[in-house]
Amino acid sequence: MGKKQSLIHAVLLLPPVFTLLLWSVQQVRDIALPVTGLLLLSAIPALLMLLYEAVSALRRKTLGVDLLALLAIGGAMWLDQALTAAIIAAMAATGRWLDDYAAGHAEREMSSLLAKAPRHANRLEGGQQQRVPLDAVQPGDCLLVKAGEVIPVDGRLDDALAVLDESTLTGEAVPVTVHAAALLRSGSLNAGDAFRMTATATAASSTFSGIVRMVEQVGRAKAPVMRLADRYAFWFIPLALLLAGGAWLASDDVLRALAVLVVATPCPLLLAVPVAMISGISQCAGRGVLVKSSEVLEALARATLLFFDKTGTLTGGKARLVAIHVPDGAATDDVLRLAAALDQMSNHVMATAVVQAAHERGLGKLPLPTAVNEVAGAGLSGELEGRRVVLGSLAYVSSQLPSLSPWAQSLQARLDMEGASVVYVARDGVLLGALELADRLRLETPRALRMLKRCGVSHIAMLSGDRQDVAEAIGHGIGVDEVFAGLQPQDKLAHIHQARARGVTLMVGDGVNDAPALRAADVGVAMGAQGAAAAAESAGVVLLNDRLDRLAETVMVAQRSMAIARQSAVAGMGLSLLAMLAAALGWLPPVYGAVLQELIDVAVIVNALRALSPPAGLGQQQKLTVETVAQLNEEHALLNPLLQQLAALARAVPQLEHSQLRAELDQLQTLLHERLLPHEQKEEGQLYPAMARLLGGEDPLAALSRSHQEIFRQSRRLTMQIAALPVPASQLELQELQRTLYSLDTILQLHFAQEDELYQSMS
Numbered sequence: 216m217g218k219k220q221s222l223i224h225a226v227l228l229l230p231p232v233f234t235l236l237l238w239s240v241q242q243v244r245d246i247a248l249p250v251t252g253l254l255l256l257s258a259i260p261a262l263l264m265l266l267y268e269a270v271s272a273l274r275r276k277t278l279g280v281d282l283l284a285l286l287a288i289g290g291a292m293w294l295d296q297a298l299t300a301a302i303i304a305a306m307a308a309t310g311r312w313l314d315d316y317a318a319g320h321a322e323r324e325m326s327s328l329l330a331k332a333p334r335h336a337n338r339l340e341g342g343q344q345q346r347v348p349l350d351a352v353q354p355g356d357c358l359l360v361k362a363g364e365v366i367p368v369d370g371r372l373d374d375a376l377a378v379l380d381e382s383t384l385t386g387e388a389v390p391v392t393v394h395a396a397a398l399l400r401s402g403s404l405n406a407g408d409a410f411r412m413t414a415t416a417t418a419a420s421s422t423f424s425g426i427v428r429m430v431e432q433v434g435r436a437k438a439p440v441m442r443l444a445d446r447y448a449f450w451f452i453p454l455a456l457l458l459a460g461g462a463w464l465a466s467d468d469v470l471r472a473l474a475v476l477v478v479a480t481p482c483p484l485l486l487a488v489p490v491a492m493i494s495g496i497s498q499c500a501g502r503g504v505l506v507k508s509s510e511v512l513e514a515l516a517r518a519t520l521l522f523f524d525k526t527g528t529l530t531g532g533k534a535r536l537v538a539i540h541v542p543d544g545a546a547t548d549d550v551l552r553l554a555a556a557l558d559q560m561s562n563h564v565m566a567t568a569v570v571q572a573a574h575e576r577g578l579g580k581l582p583l584p585t586a587v588n589e590v591a592g593a594g595l596s597g598e599l600e601g602r603r604v605v606l607g608s609l610a611y612v613s614s615q616l617p618s619l620s621p622w623a624q625s626l627q628a629r630l631d632m633e634g635a636s637v638v639y640v641a642r643d644g645v646l647l648g649a650l651e652l653a654d655r656l657r658l659e660t661p662r663a664l665r666m667l668k669r670c671g672v673s674h675i676a677m678l679s680g681d682r683q684d685v686a687e688a689i690g691h692g693i694g695v696d697e698v699f700a701g702l703q704p705q706d707k708l709a710h711i712h713q714a715r716a717r718g719v720t721l722m723v724g725d726g727v728n729d730a731p732a733l734r735a736a737d738v739g740v741a742m743g744a745q746g747a748a749a750a751a752e753s754a755g756v757v758l759l760n761d762r763l764d765r766l767a768e769t770v771m772v773a774q775r776s777m778a779i780a781r782q783s784a785v786a787g788m789g790l791s792l793l794a795m796l797a798a799a800l801g802w803l804p805p806v807y808g809a810v811l812q813e814l815i816d817v818a819v820i821v822n823a824l825r826a827l828s829p830p831a832g833l834g835q836q837q838k839l840t841v842e843t844v845a846q847l848n849e850e851h852a853l854l855n856p857l858l859q860q861l862a863a864l865a866r867a868v869p870q871l872e873h874s875q876l877r878a879e880l881d882q883l884q885t886l887l888h889e890r891l892l893p894h895e896q897k898e899e900g901q902l903y904p905a906m907a908r909l910l911g912g913e914d915p916l917a918a919l920s921r922s923h924q925e926i927f928r929q930s931r932r933l934t935m936q937i938a939a940l941p942v943p944a945s946q947l948e949l950q951e952l953q954r955t956l957y958s959l960d961t962i963l964q965l966h967f968a969q970e971d972e973l974y975q976s977m978s
Contacts, residue, residue, distance in 0.1 A: 230257035230303035237297065254297035261304035262288045283455055286937035287476040289413050294473055302425060303477060306816055333401070333423075336367040339411065349418040355611045356414045360405045361796040365423075369416040371567075372397045377408030391845065394573045397565065451788055455479035456796060462799035474798035478791055478808040487783035487823040494772045494826035496775025504762040504769045511755035514738045515773035517719045521672045522711060522732070524724035525679035525686060528742055528763070529693070530662050534636065534652040536572035541648035542622050548578060548862070550648035553639045554606050557595050561779060565638060565652055568596075576856060596636075605641045612639040612646070620646055658975045659764040661693045666767035668694075670774065671723070676714075678707045678732070707732040723766065740766055764976075776826040789818035844974045845875060847902075850894060851967055858963055865956035868949055873942055887930055890962075898970075899907045901922050909977065919973070922966040929959040 224601070234257040238250045265285040272282075284307050291300035337359040338347050344359055352358065352368050366379075372395055380390045381403045392405040399412055402423030455475065484605035492509040499506045506512050523529050539547040555573030558566035559581060573581060584604070586598035595606015595614070605615050609627050613619045623639065623646055630637050630651060638650040664675060676697040679686040686700035699710060707722075708731045714720045715737065722729070722736035729800055733739030733754045741754035742761045758765050794811055797803040803811065864879050871879065903916045910916070933955050940948065 220806055227260050227304075227308040227409060229306065230260060231301045233257070235301055235305060238301075240927050250735070251297045251955060254301040258288055258292060258297075258300040258304040261307050262292070262593045264720070265307065283452060283476055283479050287473070287479075290473045290476055294469065296470075296473065296805050299473070299477060299805040299809045302806065302813060306809070306813045309813075309816075316652075330664060333365045333367040335664065337364075351418060352418055352597060354414050355735065356413055358412050359409060361409045362405055362406050362407065364431060366399050366401050366403045366405065366412070367421075368401050368414045368418050369421040370399050370412040370414045372399055373411040373413055375491055377405065380404040380406040395575055396570045398412045398571075405511060449825075454792075458795055458799055465799075466801060468801070471799060471801055474803055474805040474808045475795050477805050478794035478798050478803065478812045481897040487819040488780045490820055491776050491780035491823040492824040493880050494824060495772050497827060498776070498829060502765055502766050502772075503758070503762075503766055504759040504771075505759065506769065507755050507757075511738055512773045513777055514719055515721070515756070515770050516777040518721045518738060518770065519671060519673045519718035520714050520720045521667060521675045522714065522720065522722045522736070523675070523695070523708075524707075524729050524732075525675050525689065526675055526721050528725055529677065529689065530654045530656055534568040535655055535929075536568055536637065536650060537653045538651040539648060540626055540651060540863065542646070547648065547860075548576065550640050551576065551650065552578045552581065553604050553647070554598060554650055556599055556639060557584050557587070557597055557604050557606055558598070560584060560587045560847060561589055562594055565636065568652055569650060575852070589871050593958070599642075602643050604898065606638055609637065609639055612641050616641055616644055616646060622646075623649070656689060657763060658971050659762055662976050663763035664694050667770065670767060670770045676710070678702055679712060704729075704731055707920060708735055720777075721766075723763075725761075771830045775830040779823055779826045783819040783823045786822070787815055841876045844977070847974050848971065851971060854891060854894065854967075856890060857883075858960065858967070860886070861960045861963070865953055868953040868956065873944065877940070878935075880940070884934060884937055887933070892930060895923050895926055906973075906977065919966070919969060922962060922969070925962050926959070926966065929955060929962060933959060 231254075234250065234253045237253065241250050262285070265288065269282055269285050282378075284303060288300050288303050288307075291297070291303065322570065334349060335346050336349055336352050336356075338345050338352065339357040339359055344798065349367055352488050357369065357373070358370065360377075372393060374395065376392055376394050377397075377399070378390050378392050379399070381400075392407075393841065399413075400423070401421040402420075459472040459475035459479070462475055463469055474622055489509070492512055496506045496509065499512075506515070537550075539550055541547055541550055551569070555570045555578065558569045570581075582600055584597035584599045587595060589595050590611065594605065594611040596603065598604075598606045605612050608622060609619075613623070626649060627637065636652045638652065640647045642648065667675070674697070675695050676691040676699060677686060677695045679690075679698070679700045680702055683698070683700040689696045690698035699706075707729070711720060711722055711732045712735060715735075719738070720736045721738050721740055722732050723740040724730075724733055724744070725742035729741075731743060738756060739754035740756040742758055756766070794803060794808060794815070798805075798808050860883060866881060867879075868876065876954070899920060903920060907914070907916050914920075933952075936948075936952050936955060940952070944952075
């Protein structure tokens with residue numbers, strides 16, 4: 216609600232309040248003042264406003280719920296009930312002022328983003344800094360982001376590290392540290408020293424510009440906040456008019472009819488319903504979720520069917536290095552270093568993941584390749600340190616090799632079954648190894664789906680363009696009820712159309728191909744931080760921070776807001792109905808009816824404002840600090856290479872010579888005893904007791920503690936097997952060693968995944 220309208224409502228409120236104060240002074244001091252005339256005059260602005268709104272409603276061929284207030288003020292003025300007219304005018308203006316307060320709260324949450332939008336960028340050219348308009352920035356430009364400035368466009372960090380405040384995008388108030396080659400999203404604030412970055416997108420296609428466009432779209436959209444109120448008014452207004460007319464006819468006293476109209480003035484409908492709904496929208500905005508109208512909020516509260524796109528929604532939509540596979544004797548870091556050096560020249564999502572992994576492993580400054588040639592969708596080739604390096608798909612790399620090794624064919628067959636992507640690396644015609652990349656499940660996805668089930672979503676289906684086996688491996692493992700794979704955009708659309716006959720549907724997606732399904736669903740939900748603009752524009756809800764648990768929280772807020780709106784409307788109308796009966800029987804004169812109605816209105820509006828507070832269970836329980844969670848996640852990230860080494864060694868046991876196997880085992884054992892086991896012991900002795908106190912209950916972390924016991928047991932078993940490994944080892948002994956390695960790898964992977972999910976849910 217704009218400032219102009221708020222000013223109008225304030226002007227409407229002042230005259231009746233001022234004259235009512237004068238009337239009160241006259242009653243106490245018995246001062247001769249022309250109060251009656253002033254009371255009548257003070258009601259005229261409110262009368263004109265209500266008349267304008269009633270005529271506008273009739274032009275739209277609707278029955279406005281403010282009709283009773285108009286009749287009450289007009290009737291009071293006609294019957295020379297000046298005090299009653301002024302009280303009703305003050306009541307209507309007061310209610311609208313409260314409405315302005317709630318709407319202004321929501322508007323401040325949303326429009327605060329607009330004030331942070333950058334207008335210029337510092338471009339570096341030939342060692343000189345130039346301040347240029349944001350629209351002049353192009354991909355590849357080198358930019359300087361000074362301390363306290365907002366990152367102007369999406370890009371990649373060129374310096375060693377940067378400290379960012381990402382609260383605008385994620386809601387997290389604590390700054391985060393990112394390292395060289397990290398992807399930077401526009402809208403984040405530089406909370407540390409100045410740094411250099413390379414733009415990877417224009418301003419128009421960057422993250423923050425998309426968010427600003429969506430906020431402006433929400434601001435321009437006039438929310439039809441009266442749908443619920445209109446349904447109640449459909450029977451309430453005729454009932455009030457019939458009761459007023461019946462009282463007049465039965466008593467032949469027109470004041471009884473006026474008294475009925477006065478207490479029937481439907482401020483619980485006029486104000487309590489939109490206040491509750493706009494307050495709910497404000498709650499969502501404060502959590503980084505844009506709900507574009509109250510109709511959307513109402514539909515969210517009734518949703519029972521949920522459809523998800525897979526890539527970018529259930530999963531992160533970004534490739535991550537999972538493992539490095541090498542033939543006998545090759546060094547994994549050498550393979551990664553060569554691949555990352557060549558991938559510096561590509562903007563492909565897999566190339567970005569490879570470069571990021573190299574920096575995370577501390578491989579140092581990467582050499583720059585020359586004579587680089589990229590075949591879209593296939594791979595790269597170029598000269599690196601005087602030697603020819605090729606990387607890409609198996610078909611692309613093998614086309615430039617004398618022959619294809621059985622090792623590569625076996626690896627490709629196995630990873631195809633797992634649904635992973637592979638980048639092969641060759642140098643001077645020799646295959647050096649392969650990088651396994653995968654799009655990992657979002658940490659919050661399982662928890663979000665469980666929360667949605669508790670909120671009343673009875674059926675969850677996944678829509679994916681992947682193969683059926685790959686989609687099912689993800690979907691069924693996280694509690695999805697149905698998995699539909701191999702779909703084109705028109706297929707997703709057909710599933711949504713069929714589902715709408717069974718209940719209120721939600722569709723969650725992030726890509727351009729999801730836009731038709733988002734528009735077709737009762738409520739489309741777009742992953743807005745990194746999703747396509749078409750998806751965000753087609754959706755009724757936009758998750759600015761790309762977290763699925765925010766959707767579950769939004770449904771909870773919607774359900775609570777709608778419950779409060781109904782409660783306020785029903786309670787207000789129920790009390791008004793009792794007052795109407797009393798007025799019809801002559802027990803409640805018009806002026807006392809106006810006072811009573813004012814008390815009813817204030818009560819239901821105050822009740823509606825409860826929707827500004829979060830539902831029970833959101834933000835009320837104790838949490839781990841963001842710094843603690845960041846430290847824990849960083850410790851897991853440092854241990855991930857150890858897990859990859861463990862898995863690689865488990866696969867390689869049968870092929871390794873005894874001396875090499877023993878060296879690899881000794882190195883692994885050292886890492887286990889110096890890094891992994893101390894980490895687990897510290898968690899068990901210090902972190903878990905602290906977390907248990909936050910969670911409550913008798914022993915909430917018993918399952919994770921049991922995992923620690925199994926990790927210690929398998930580590931001890933491995934130590935004993937290494938110590939007893941004979942020369943040469945028998946086939947049975949190697950199989951037992953391999954089984955222990957696989958067991959330890961499995962329990963560690965599961966344990967880390969469980970901890971990561973728990974840490975995030977408690978942050």
